[in-house]
Amino acid sequence: MKQLDKLMLRSFVGPFIVTFGIALFVLLMQILWLYLDDIAGKGLSFFLIMELLAYKCVGLVPLALPLALLISSVMVLGNLAEHYELSSFKSAGVGLLRVMRPLIVIGALSAAVSYACSDYVIPAANLQFGSRMYDIQQKKPTLNMEPGVxxxxxxxxxxxxxxxxxxxxxxxxxxxxxxxxxxxxxxxxxxxxxxxxxxxxxxxxxxxxxxxxxxxxxxxxxxxxxxxxxxxxxxxxxxxxxxxxxxxELQRHASSLFSTNRTMLSTWQLRQGVDSISLDIATRKQGLSNHLLAYLPELPRDTTVIRPPVAIAADQMAQPRYLDLGDSLALVENMEEKVDSSWRNAIPVVENNETKEALNRALRDKLMDHPLIFGRAEWPGLDSIVNSLTDEDRDRVYNRSRSSLRSVTGQAESAIRLLPGIEESRVKHVYDMHMKYSMAVVCIIFIFIGAPMGAIVRKGGFGYPILVSIIFFVIFIILTIFCRKLAESFVVNGVFAGWLPCVILFPVSLWITLRAMNDAKLISTEKLGQAYRRARDSKQVAALRRAVRKG
Known part of the structure; x- marks a missing residue:
């Protein structure tokens, strides 16, 4: 069994290194076209350009790893199946999963490397790349004195x-x-x-x-x-x-000026950013709610402590104590006991229901004779109150009302305009945080897609493997872009959008693996052929019957 593991590792390492380099180069060239206009004509040194490319290569590692794993796994298993070595292993009692075990281990290690790069190395590399690119964009082109220009x-x-x-x-x-x-x-x-x-x-x-x-x-x-x-x-x-x-000359700015960008944050920094944005949203909503109290004092004030105040030294000021749920319930029960005891002291305890009803009627009659109740009148309405004012006072009231309405409407419109952008920033932080995990898990999923596909197509080399791998990789990229758009449009949750490509590809990988373990084709055309033949025979029988009836 150890010889099998060595064989698989020797067969896998070479194609993996080659395909990883090719994938990294292709992805780098695709990204380089976006910055070509900013770099050309600036008179940059060769080492500065190599520094930019190195920073960008580090950022492309989580994307190049799954593609390299997919292509190399299809090539290795395709070569084994093409030369009937995989059939020999199966005839000796070695299953497909046992043959794939070294590849699964490499996929797990690649997932760990991908997550480590995404969480530790890439934020620092993106920070340096962003700061250097900003310096290059601000740099003037090299001096070029052309005649007639x-x-x-x-x-x-x-x-x-x-x-x-x-x-x-x-x-x-x-x-x-x-x-x-x-x-x-x-x-x-x-x-x-x-x-x-x-x-x-x-x-x-x-x-x-x-x-x-x-x-x-x-x-x-x-x-x-x-x-x-x-x-x-x-x-x-x-x-x-x-x-x-x-x-x-190239002016270098401090890298800390760009450290708040999402692509330059690690997982724990993204989590802190999500919490800060959520607190900002809650604070804005609370401010809008309490702003109405200046015009409608009857509304209850929102006293929720969203951001607790910074604790002051004990020798300067006693620290405030925040009650938890248990303390609040105990405080309420204590107040109820005090109210009940004071009420009991004021009103004698009556056990007889008839006596209790008589006391209630007497208390109600006494309250109805009170001057505030006795002198009550029907509400004349707002119009009568406004009409009772002088013309000058009425204009003053109307102007004050219009000013209040404009203030409330302006605050509401400002919140409607700003909150969606803040919420979108929060969703992007959540999506980027979970995509770091998703890009690592997809390395293992691509092993369970690529190796069984190689066993099914039974072709090695760079022909069929690259074709099959590109199809699945393009599907993954399309799902990633589509899920990002869904999250930014608030159609789905950011967490679900980050994991949705893996959720879709995982059942596909299991189905392909089961088909390869059973030595079945990926798509069976036998049932389709049988259905076609049955339909054709039924048409011929129907035509024969019509001919017999006519004869």
Whole structure:
């Protein structure tokens, strides 16, 4: 049996490494196209690009592992079945699950590696990739002086070259617009017939030395009198302009600025984020509810403590005590006992029912004779109260009512506008947290899909295995995207959406494994053929009967 395990491991490791590298490369190229416009033309060093690719490769490991396991398992079992080695194992009493045992162990180890990468390595890699990509996006393109093109790479300067020699230094017909003092109304223009350009200071400065040119300066009218200033024209034989190239360098920002993104959080950080968002939603709802108390004081105030106050030192202030359910019940029972005892002291205990009813009637008659009850009148209605006011007071009441309605409506509309976005962020946090587990579990599921499929198709190599694997992997990706959209649309719960691809593929893997263990085809066409033949025979019999009746 150990020889069988060694054989399976030797047969599996090679294709797994190759397919994992291919899957990682294909997924990386797919992602790289999204950032190609941000990277091209920025003059980035080779090592910086390799650093970005390394960070992105780490983030693609949980997606490349299941694909590599699926393809390699189909290839290994397909090769065994194609060369009748799997049939030899079965004839010797070795079942399919025993043959698959080393692959199942590798799948379990891959699931652990996938979860470890998703929870520990990928958040740090995504954090570094996000910060570096932001720095690259903010970086200006490399300086490129093309003849006949207005260049605006330098801030507040526009440069046009009429011509440039092959050596890259000599230039002619130079035009420079200087807008450094445009906020003061001063515009400057420099024109030169020829010149040279070069870098200095170890590439930190760009120098343009111009010859035989003119400088024009125009200022807008200013001063108290509004008189226009004279137009100035200066001729020069030689003029040197130095530009600082520090704005073209890559500015690195702190990685902590991007640490709150979902893709850069581990499982426990996502869980804390879900709790914080839930508290934020509850706080906003409570604030909206208590906001109505300013206009409707009869409503009960929501006194739920959503965020307990921070405990203060004992020497400064006694810590507040929050009652649990048992303490609250004991407090209520104690109050009821006190109320009952005080009521018993005020009213004598009466055992006779007739005497009790007589006391109740006497108490009711006494209350009805009270001045507050005796002088009661029917409610005249709101209109009569408003009509009793003067015109000035009535307008003041109406304006106050409109202002209150606008305030309440504004608060409600703000909550309606903000709460769905906050709830969507919470769902995304929940979905991303459970997808870390789901991507790990699918590694094991793909072993139970790929190995039986290899035993069924009985083809090795890169032909049928890749075709079969791509079909199941595309189905998994489609399910993942579809479930994400369902969760973000609040159709299903975020937890259920994260596990739904595994829930759908798990019964499929069991069915394929059972078919392979029974040496059955994936889809049996015998029953379909029998049904077709029966239908064809019935048509022929019916046609024969019609012919007999006509004859």
């Amino acid at each position: 207005f260049n605006e790479d330098f801030s507040q300067f526009t440069i046009r070259l009429g011509g440039r020699s092959d050596n890259g230094r000599d230039i002619s017909d130079v035009l420079i617009y200087d807008q450094t003092k445009a906020n003061l109304g001063e515009l400057s223009e420099i024109m030169a017939d020829k010149g040279v350009m070069y870098s200095a200071g170890d590439g930190r400065f760009f120098v343009m030395k111009l010859y035989d040119g003119h400088q024009y300066v125009e200022q807008r009218p200013g001063g108290a009198s509004g008189r226009s200033t004279p137009f100035m024209r200066t001729n020069f034989a030689s003029y040197t302009k130095i530009f600082d190239l520090s704005e073209f």
